[in-house]
Amino acid sequence: MRKFFITLEKKIKTKSDLIFYLKEIDLATEAVLSDVNKPLAEKIEGKITGELKEILLQFNEEKESEDVDQQTFFLELLKKHIFFLPQIRLEVAFRPDEEAVEKISDWLQRELEQKTVIDLRFNREVVGGAVVEYRGRWADFSLAKKMDKMEIRAAKQSSYE
Amino acid sequence: MSKEKFKKYLEKTGEVGYVIHSSNPIIYVSGLPSLKKGEAIIAENGERGVVFGMDRGKAEVLMFEMGEIRGGERVSRTNNLFRIEISDNLLGRIVNPLCLPIDGVGPVSGEKTPLPLERDAPGITKREVVSRPFETGVMIVDLLSPLGHGQREMVVGDAKTGKTTFLLQTMCNQVKKGVICVYVGIGKESSALKGVEDYLREKGVFDKVVMMITPSNDPSTLHYIAPFAGITVAEYFRDKGNDVFVIFDDLSNHAKAYREISLLLKNPPGREAYPGDIFHIHASIIERAGNVKISHDKVASITMLPVAETLENDISGFIQTNLLSMTDGHIFFDINELKRGRYPAVNSFLSVSRVGNQTRDSLDKEIVGKIEERLIEYRKTLEVAQFGAELSKEKQKALDFGKKMEILLNQDIKTIIPRTMQFLLFGLLFSGFWKDSAPGSMKKEIEKIFENVRGELFFEIEEKIKRMKNAEELKDFCEELAPRIERFL
Numbered sequence: 001m002r003k004f005f006i007t008l009e010k011k012i013k014t015k016s017d018l019i020f021y022l023k024e025i026d027l028a029t030e031a032v033l034s035d036v037n038k039p040l041a042e043k044i045e046g047k048i049t050g051e052l053k054e055i056l057l058q059f060n061e062e063k064e065s066e067d068v069d070q071q072t073f074f075l076e077l078l079k080k081h082i083f084f085l086p087q088i089r090l091e092v093a094f095r096p097d098e099e100a101v102e103k104i105s106d107w108l109q110r111e112l113e114q115k116t117v118i119d120l121r122f123n124r125e126v127v128g129g130a131v132v133e134y135r136g137r138w139a140d141f142s143l144a145k146k147m148d149k150m151e152i153r154a155a156k157q158s159s160y161e
Numbered sequence: 162m163s164k165e166k167f168k169k170y171l172e173k174t175g176e177v178g179y180v181i182h183s184s185n186p187i188i189y190v191s192g193l194p195s196l197k198k199g200e201a202i203i204a205e206n207g208e209r210g211v212v213f214g215m216d217r218g219k220a221e222v223l224m225f226e227m228g229e230i231r232g233g234e235r236v237s238r239t240n241n242l243f244r245i246e247i248s249d250n251l252l253g254r255i256v257n258p259l260c261l262p263i264d265g266v267g268p269v270s271g272e273k274t275p276l277p278l279e280r281d282a283p284g285i286t287k288r289e290v291v292s293r294p295f296e297t298g299v300m301i302v303d304l305l306s307p308l309g310h311g312q313r314e315m316v317v318g319d320a321k322t323g324k325t326t327f328l329l330q331t332m333c334n335q336v337k338k339g340v341i342c343v344y345v346g347i348g349k350e351s352s353a354l355k356g357v358e359d360y361l362r363e364k365g366v367f368d369k370v371v372m373m374i375t376p377s378n379d380p381s382t383l384h385y386i387a388p389f390a391g392i393t394v395a396e397y398f399r400d401k402g403n404d405v406f407v408i409f410d411d412l413s414n415h416a417k418a419y420r421e422i423s424l425l426l427k428n429p430p431g432r433e434a435y436p437g438d439i440f441h442i443h444a445s446i447i448e449r450a451g452n453v454k455i456s457h458d459k460v461a462s463i464t465m466l467p468v469a470e471t472l473e474n475d476i477s478g479f480i481q482t483n484l485l486s487m488t489d490g491h492i493f494f495d496i497n498e499l500k501r502g503r504y505p506a507v508n509s510f511l512s513v514s515r516v517g518n519q520t521r522d523s524l525d526k527e528i529v530g531k532i533e534e535r536l537i538e539y540r541k542t543l544e545v546a547q548f549g550a551e552l553s554k555e556k557q558k559a560l561d562f563g564k565k566m567e568i569l570l571n572q573d574i575k576t577i578i579p580r581t582m583q584f585l586l587f588g589l590l591f592s593g594f595w596k597d598s599a600p601g602s603m604k605k606e607i608e609k610i611f612e613n614v615r616g617e618l619f620f621e622i623e624e625k626i627k628r629m630k631n632a633e634e635l636k637d638f639c640e641e642l643a644p645r646i647e648r649f650l
Contacts, residue, residue: 136192138177 001074004055005081011051013105015119018082024052025079032071039066086112089119091131091142096120163207170203170237178220178236180204186224186380187213187425190236196220199279201243205235209259211243211278211386214426221426223382225259245390246273247397252341253368255358258375258383258390276397278389282448289452289460291489294520295406298334298577299327301570304529304587305509306492307517310404311452311462314514315484317469317476318494323505324468325353326574327494328408329360331466334577335406336366340464341398343407345391346374348384348414377414384418392449392463399453399461407450411468412443416480433479443467443480444487476511490514504571509536527632528587532566539563565595568603581623582614588639589646591632606650613649 012018031047032040040060044053059074060066088108096104101118108116116134123131128143171177178192188210190202200212202222210224224230245260250271255264262269291309308314316324332342344361346354354374361367373391375383388409395407409415416439423436431437450465467488469481474496476485485491495508521529538559546552546560569586572578578586586607589595595603614622622642629635 133177136176136178136194138171138175140172 001059001077004059004074005078007055008051008078008082009085009115012082012085012115012117013101015087015117018085018087018117021052021082022079024048025075025082028052028056029072029075032068032075036068040071085115085117086135087117087119088112089121089133091121091123091126093122093124093126093128093142095122163203164205166207167203167205167235167237170239171235174238174240176238178202178238180230180232180234180236181219183230183232184425186226186382187422188222188224188230188236189219190222191219193220193236193238196238197242199242199277201239201241202236203239204230206230209243210236213422223385223422225380225382225386242277242279244275244277245393246275247394248273251371251394253370255372255374257379258345258373258387260373260390260394263374274397276393278386278393279445280393280396280449282445283451283453287454289454290519291452291516292519293462294580295464296334296338296580297327297331298579299330299505299507300572300578300583300586301505301507301509302327302492302512303578303580303583304532304570306490306507306512306514307520307525307529308464308514309516309520310464311450312490312514312516313447313450313465313467313488315469315488315491316466316494317471317481317484317491318506319471319474319496322494322496322499323574324470324494325357325410327492327505327507328410328466328468329357330574330577332361332370332406332408333364333366334579336369340404340406341395342366342370343391343395343398343405344370344372344374345387345407345409346372346376347387347409347411348375348377348379348418349410351376351378381418381421384415385422388412388415388446388467392446392465395463395465396449399463400455402455402459402461404461405463407463407465409446409465409467411470412484413468413470413480416443435479439480440483440487443483447484447487489516503567504573509533510540523631524584524626524629524635528584528635531591531632532587535559535562535566539566562590564600565590565598565603568600569607576611578611581619581626582611584626584635585614585622585639585642586610588635589643592636592639592643594639594643594646609649610646614646 008021012021028044028048031043034043041057044056060071063070105118108118126142126144127147129141131140131142176193176195178190180188181191182189196212196215198212198215202210202212204210206228208224208226208228208230210222212220213223214221247260248269248271250269251260254262254266254269256269257263260269291311293310295308295310295312296303297308302308316328318324332344336342344357346357354376358367358372361370371394373387373394375387391407391409395405398405416435419439419442420435424430424434428436447465447467450463452460452462455461467484469484471478471481476493490513493508493511494506495511496506498508499506539562542552542556542559542563552560569590598606625638626635629638
């Protein structure tokens with residue numbers, strides 16, 4: 001089952017992706033439970049997107065059965081797994097495109113040695129850099145903070161003069 | 162301003178948490194990996210709270226305002242235990258348990274000392290025996306259940322039996338002797354607390370009292386920390402070398418507030434749904450009072466009168482018996498005494514002062530022994546007389562004497578009777594001054610004595626009584642003084 005979790009993880013970069021897939025899993029569960037006599041492929045056709053559909057069908061193929069209980073249990077575990085993925089909140093002064101998000105996500109995964117979901121917030125006051133929150137830790141690496149410090153230093157110097 | 166404070170702590174600690182659930186006035190917070198129990202936290206909107214407990218992945222925080230804290234709001238650690246800021250200028254002010262003024266007069270000025278709410282009680286080696294008498298100015302208590310500086314004496318009784326009035330009389334008497342008083346009103350009606358303020362102002366003692374109040378409409382978290390804050394303020398003044406008198410009015414309300422908090426936190430309920438550690442909570446407050454050596458040659462005391470309310474005279478309730486076991490005695494305000502017209506409604510036979518005798522001198526002990534003997538005789542005779550039996554002359558005399566003793570022991574709310582006057586009055590009674598007086602005229606004569614025995618005459622009598630060793634000397638002195646007294650009447 002772990003390989004399916006990792007496959008879905010790769011699709012999730014940001015918090016909005018996470019919310020999207022959580023909703024998808026709920027829709028899939030609803031579809032699976034809708035008509036126990038129909039095969040899975042028919043039940044989920046048109047209800048969920050390609051990635052989750054593929055994962056579900058692959059799982060079903062491996063199990064070689066149309067056991068609804070197994071399918072719903074799998075979806076429950078999948079949901080729990082992605083729900084508890086660690087999140088990192090980044091407050092930045094620009095709106096990064098998909099490519100930038102991908103690069104940041106890959107970099108984070110390498111540095112933190114685990115999959116992390118990025119919660120991107122746009123805040124012009126940051127100016128540059130980022131304010132980072134991760135697992136209860138908070139740090140301000142913004143340009144605004146550095147500029148404030150420079151301003152304070154300059155004010156102190158001019159008051160001495 | 163509050164957002165700046167929040168940001169300041171955020172930068173200082175480098176940790177952030179989020180409110181995941183709120184059931185006013187308790188919030189559950191996630192994050193904050195280095196959080197400790199008892200630590201102060203600050204929310205983004207500036208509201209403060211204290212960490213009460215920690216569970217898997219979340220902390221239980223008590224907030225002190227019925228504010229607008231919402232799910233998802235950020236909170237920050239302060240890296241300090243929750244503290245209140247105390248200064249000498251708290252005297253004469255009305256504050257809440259956070260030591261923030263609520264009397265509308267402005268901020269508390271002066272240098273402030275931040276102190277944590279929970280502090281260790283003084284150890285055995287630092288304590289001194291209770292030996293100095295603590296006068297309440299209420300005759301029945303001073304004579305029959307005497308108190309000492311550093312004693313913890315519970316005041317127990319039904320509602321509206323005069324407990325708070327007795328406490329106020331005691332406060333007024335003690336302020337005049339230079340003792341600092343801290344009145345902690347927990348969960349009382351605002352009108353009752355206003356009555357307390359008015360009484361103290363009328364008596365001119367308000368400027369030596371710290372009034373720390375949390376009315377019934379305040380969150381239960383404020384009720385919970387009120388006695389801790391009160392005893393911390395008392396310790397502040399004690400450590401400066403002052404004798405302090407602290408009142409908790411009342412700890413039954415405090416227990417109810419703690420029960421409410423505990424049940425909201427889903428802690429398993431114990432007896433009467435109180436949490437299992439209610440005894441420890443009260444004991445940890447009460448143990449902080451006492452007579453303590455603050456330097457090699459100086460002793461200062463915190464005398465504590467915690468109040469507990471009963472229902473229909475039942476002092477065998479859970480909280481009441483807990484407090485009984487951790488205090489040095491109790492003063493029982495009996496509703497039956499109140500119905501019989503006795504005021505204050507103290508039942509001296511059911512009241513106990515475990516360390517009061519240590520503060521008595523030989524004259525005290527003799528006089529009180531005689532009073533108790535006569536009172537017991539009077540009560541027994543009264544029981545027999547109720548059946549309509551014919552009484553012998555001796556029994557009638559005992560009855561008459563007992564009634565006159567009761568007249569002396571009755572005291573209205575505005576009168577405070579110093580020790581000298583107490584002995585003078587009983588000395589006159591024992592010497593036969595009121596032998597042939599009717600009870601009605603005796604009351605008026607007592608009032609006239611209070612009016613006229615003042616100034617030089619009072620000091621003269623005080624000096625004489627201080628040097629007396631036994632009841633005989635007092636009786637002789639009162640017989641000599643009787644003609645002078647008669648001139649006032």
